Amino acid sequence: MPTLLHLDSSPMGDASVSRHLSALYAAKWQAANPDATVITRDLTTTALKPLTAAWVAAAYTPVEAHTSEQKETMALSDELIGELEAADEYIIGLPMHNFGVAGTLKLWIDQIARVNRTFSYDGGAPKGLLQGKKATFTIASGAVYGEGSAYASYDFTKPYLASLFGFLGVTDVNFILAGGAGALMRGGNRQEFLQPYEEAVAALFGESRA
8 A cells, every 4th residue: 555754844833834735635636546655754853863874884884784882863854854755755845944944854854865765876877766756836925936936046945855856866856945934924815815825736646626
């Protein structure tokens, strides 16, 4: 049976737009796959740390040669990569922070972008090892950064994620860009704001408004 990895990185809890949309996606996916498995990972409650020299050394040491200390160093990376490998599809919610991905998500990326686990240099050329997977990203941003907008050139989230996941072998990607969420901080109507993005999620499952 298929498996979905549902990952969130926003620090905003129930107020988070990206979490709301990723949860909606996960619910619709589970409704379409009632006997399937959903792996949930909240990066704000995961003990993520910046990479260290010891981590890099362990990453470039063959797994069979790892010392007990190196195994401990790579334990979280192994766990997170195991989730990616086990899942057939990913739904990842994130806010745009300072034109890029949230810091928690970047720390996660640094743990899972790992040579000979999620990518390799086969014959000197890079090869993604997470092939046959699908990823959907729900991205909330304070302003509108979509194509054709005044701030489109400031969006480093979508191109970065598309490039990074493509490098890891995941080329089937979708983006739900919930731009303009800053209006909610100024008293905007939450349901009116969410409606078009909820419809965009539903459309990924072949649903449309009557």
